[in-house]
Amino acid sequence: MHLRKIFALIFLTVFCLNATAQTIGGRVVNNKGITLEGVSVTLRTSDDRPVAFCNTNEDGTFSIELPQSETAEHLVFSMIGYAKRCIALNNFKPGQDVVLENDAFMLKEVKVKAEKIRRSGDTLTYSVAAFMQKQDRSIADVIAKMPGLSVSPSGQIKYQGKVINKFYIEGADLLGGKYALASENIKANQVKNVQVLEDHQPVKALKKVKFSDQAALNIVLKDDAKNVWQSVVEAGLGASLQGKAQLLRDAQLLEMLFSKSKQSISMYKTNNTGKDIGHETIDYTAAKASLKADNPLIESVTISTPSISDQRYNFNDTHVFATNWLFKTAKDNDLRLQVNGLIDKTNVTGHTRKTYLDAGTTGVSVTEDEALNDKTNEWSAELTYKVNKDNHYFANFAKGYIGFNRSRGEAMLNHAPILQRANRDKKVLSDNFEWIKTLSNNNTLSIKSRFLYNELPSSLLLVNGSTERISQQKIEWDASTGFRHKLLGMYITYNIGAAYKRQKMRLDNFYTSLNATYTQAQVYVMPSLSYISPSLRLNAGLSGELLYRKYGDESKPTFHLEPFVFANYRLTSRWSADMLFSHALSPNAFSSYIEAPVFTNYYSLIQGKAQLNTTTTNMLSNTWKYNDVIRGLFGNLGLSYSRTSNLPLYESVFEDGFYKSRASQHTSHNTSTSISGGIGKSIGWGKASIELNASASNTKYQLLIAKEVVDFTRRDLSTGIAIAYHPWEVFSIEHKSSYNTSARKGNNHTLFNNRQSFLHHWLRLYFLPGKWQMELSNELFQSQDKSISNSFFTDLSVSYRQKRWEATLIYNNVWGTTSLEQTYNANAQQIYLQTRLRPSELLFKLSFSL
Incomplete structure (x- = not known):
């Protein structure tokens, strides 16, 4: 229905x-x-x-x-x-x-006023000069003001509400998905244009065969930023002004080169001011291209954190290393090397009260006062060779990752002192290979293969003083071949493939010791068709898959069909619509088959059931996009529906000081509907831009409470507005506000009914006389819960900017706000938290461009 x-x-x-x-x-x-x-x-x-x-x-x-x-x-x-x-x-x-007709003409001396946005086919070109305001430093600051585009606090970029799939610099893919390295370090005044490549297919040989609903970004540099090494040296020193004085630092070394034959970005950054620099090495696009590595079952020692910038509560000591090189060995041939490293020590202190809704008819509350220390040391490397021609594509991505995480803590668990310790290591090796060749009569042959090795040793100190040790391993590969030909104006593709996965786990805790192995093999055949016309692009396919699984003495073969349809229809030059439908079957996670108790944190354990079950998910989404480049008006509206069936239900109790969740014979289904959208508008006067966004979702799910399956409904609503306005040369203003609310309702369990709301506001005022820049930044967190106080923050900075150097004095948390309270809903929990914040701090920075 x-x-x-x-x-x-x-x-x-x-x-x-x-x-x-x-x-x-x-x-x-x-x-x-x-x-x-x-x-x-x-x-x-x-x-x-x-x-x-x-x-x-x-x-x-x-x-x-x-x-x-x-x-x-x-x-x-x-x-x-x-x-x-x-x-x-x-x-x-x-x-x-x-x-x-050809027209010979004489050039006259004229004044040219560039268009703010112009369209050529599927490419939109934004003039950076038309959107850049005097206070903007990086190109990410300007992209955030361009209608239709948005930049999250973590650096992720979206166009018309969807994450971009590529970030090019002068048409070259230097960084893959780690594009925050460029967007947050390339200076705004070095960029001429930002191009949006709508519905971008990165593989040229698949442009008329496999369609995308994601856009790509291309950064077009000014001439003086090309073919020259650029260097930035920055150093900052300061101290905290409340409590025990702490020496602060914020420094970076940065080298960049962008030429026709070679590109490079290398950097070292370090700080202990709370500023997040680790996100610059996050890969935002790898999940779709690679096999997914597992994470340790044991959780790091953590504490719930509030919905504000982590710079307010993050007591860190961070070092980030990155070097990225791209060599153009031929016109369409790329050789790329990426090496990234992160060393981080973080301290967090706070108080939480968690009410577990599924642990009895009235729930069970747990209070924790925690002082945590987390140490992370991780390194990754990737070597890529790619040939990307219209009739030939070859790519091989070889990746390696090694990470070590040590977290320690002291806590008061329900007023009893507890030591916390968790060690989590991770090693990953993977290789992705793809080859596509266009044959005679425009037929195409393709070969793909993927391989992944994953190793996860970990240990955990439990609430009773004993130690749990877990060793996880996974080997996974798949390979497929495809043939494509044209028939009746459509492209028909036949893919045949096979996949294999083997996972092992050794578990040792005070309850049990075991060795478990899970094996999964599958073969599949997937015919699909593609159709393209000036107004319609269509992909449709049906995958027939034979799946074989084995765990212990139990084995199970399964055959299923997975259809999918993707359609993009361009109604007019301004309006377009996407629709996606998919039906997928997913085997339950290996850990859900293990009947022995596995501790995930120092007082929580989970027990699965040795049944080789699967879940099915039906998803339907519909997106509408509107853009009017003449008026600078962009809008998007997304509708989605999903239903996941046969989810295992867990029976939870507090017993012997532990929160225990055991898989039951019951299963559940989750149904979720959502609507989201946004409007962005640029206004010529004062380089003004305004963005409105909103999202709403309704999720229906079940929990097992005292052996009774209880239906729950959760409704979430989020709205936001962002305004940037530069009316005069010496003054600029930026404002953001967001409102979030979450309501949970349990049928026949009104005790668990709850509604939480909060507002978050930012107001930044810039005074820009001559070479001076003064920034007054204000942040207000308002909770609708009258028992929780509001929190207000003010930061002040003064800079003097020359062409080659800049000096800045920063005064953070002027009012000395030291703590923040928040409550929020989770599906099976009600959480109250109180977090210690960073004190007032003073920092002086010098930056040189060489």
Whole structure:
């Protein structure tokens, strides 16, 4: 019933939107019949006012929309080197060829005002100068102000609400998914344009075969930033001003080169000011390309943290190393080397009260006062060779990772003193290979293979003073081959593949010792089709999979079908829609089959059930996108529905001082519906930009409480607004506000009904006289819970900027706010936390560009 309603809503919306505007299309050629790309096509009124605009695509075609509320008299075609042509709209025949004549002309001295945003086919080009404000340092600061684009605090970039799949610098993929290294370190004044490549397929040989709903970003540098080594040296020293004085530091060394044959970014950064620099080495895109490595079952010694910037409560000592090199061995050939390292020591102190809803009819509360110390040492390396041509693709990604985590703590657990200790190590080796070759008659042959080795030794000190030791290992590989040919205007692809996974675990705790092995093998056949037209792109497939699993004495073969459909429809030059449907079957995690008790933290354990079950997930999503480059208006709306069935339910109790969760005979299903969207608008006066976003979700799930399956509903709502405004040369303002609320309701268990809400505000004022910059940053956290006090923060900085150097004085947490309280909902928990914050701090920094 839910699916029928959603499909009805989708098709009704398509029909309505398709009826709101007139679309005019054709093709532009020169006098020799050669198609012209990048021709400017404008619809104009009788008084010559533009009402719509586009550029021709690679094949010279164009599609331009006349809004329902507008009237137009003529089409104007213009391109440098060709004579402008004007055609009356009532004389234009849909689909006709427009011929432009060569035009010799003399250049005159003119003033050129660049367009803020312009479109050429599927590429949008944002002028950095049109959006950059005087206080912006990195290109990430400017991207965050561009309509349609957003940058999260962790550095992740989204376009129209979806994460980008590539980040190029001058068309080269130097960093893979670790693009925060570039976006947060390349200076804004070194970038000419930021290009968005909509619905980007990174593999050229698959452009008409496999479609994407994600965009890519390309950074276009200014000429003086190319073919030259750039260096930045920065050093900062300071001290805390409350409590025991602590020496502070913040320093970096940075080297960058961007040339046609070689690119490089290398850096060393260190600080103990709470600022997160480790996220610059996070890979935001690896999950889809690689087999997924496991994490240790044992959790690090942690404490719940509030919904504010971690710079407020993070007592860190961090060192980050990174070197990234890309060599262009030929026009379309890349050799890339990446090496990254992180050494971090973090201290967190706080108080929590957790109420476990599933541990009895009234729940069970646990209080913890914790002082934690976490040490992480991790290194990764990747060597990639890639050939990316229209008719030939070859790529091999070899990766290695080694990490060591040691966490220690002292806690009061329900008023009893407890020592905490967890050691978690991780080693990963992987290799991804892919080869695609276009044969005669445009047929294509492909071969893929992936391999992963994962090793996870760990140990944990338990609440009774004993130690648990776990050793986990995994070997996984898969390989497939595919053949593609064209039939009746569509591409048909046949993929045949096989996969194998073997996982081992050795467990030793005061309850038991065991050795467990899980084996999984599968073969699959997946025919799929692809269709492309000027307005529709379609991928559809059906995977038939034979799965064999073995654990202990139990083995189980399973055959299932997994269909998927992806469609992208361009209704008009401004409106487009994506739809995705998938049905997938997933074997339960290896750890869920282990019946012996496994401790995950110092007082919690979990016991599985030796049954080779699977879960199934049906997902349907629909996304609408709107962009009007002339008005600088972007919008997106996403609808999604998912249902996951046959999830194991766990029976939980507090017993002998431990929180025990045991797999029961019951299973459950989760159903989730959500809607999210955003609007971004740029305004010419004062380089103003405004962004509105909102999301809402409704999740239905079950918990097992006192042997009774109880239905729960959780509703989450989040809204936000961001404004940037630079009305005068000497003044700028940036403001963000967000509102979040979460409500949980348990059927026949009103004791567990709860609603939590909070607001979070940021206001930054910049005073920019001459070479001086003064920043007053304010942050307010407001809880709707009247028993919890609000928290207010102010930071102040003063900088003097020259072309080659900059001096900055920073005063953080002016009012000396020392703690923050928050409550929030989890599916099976109610959590109250009180976190110790960093004190008032003073820091002086010098930065030199060489």
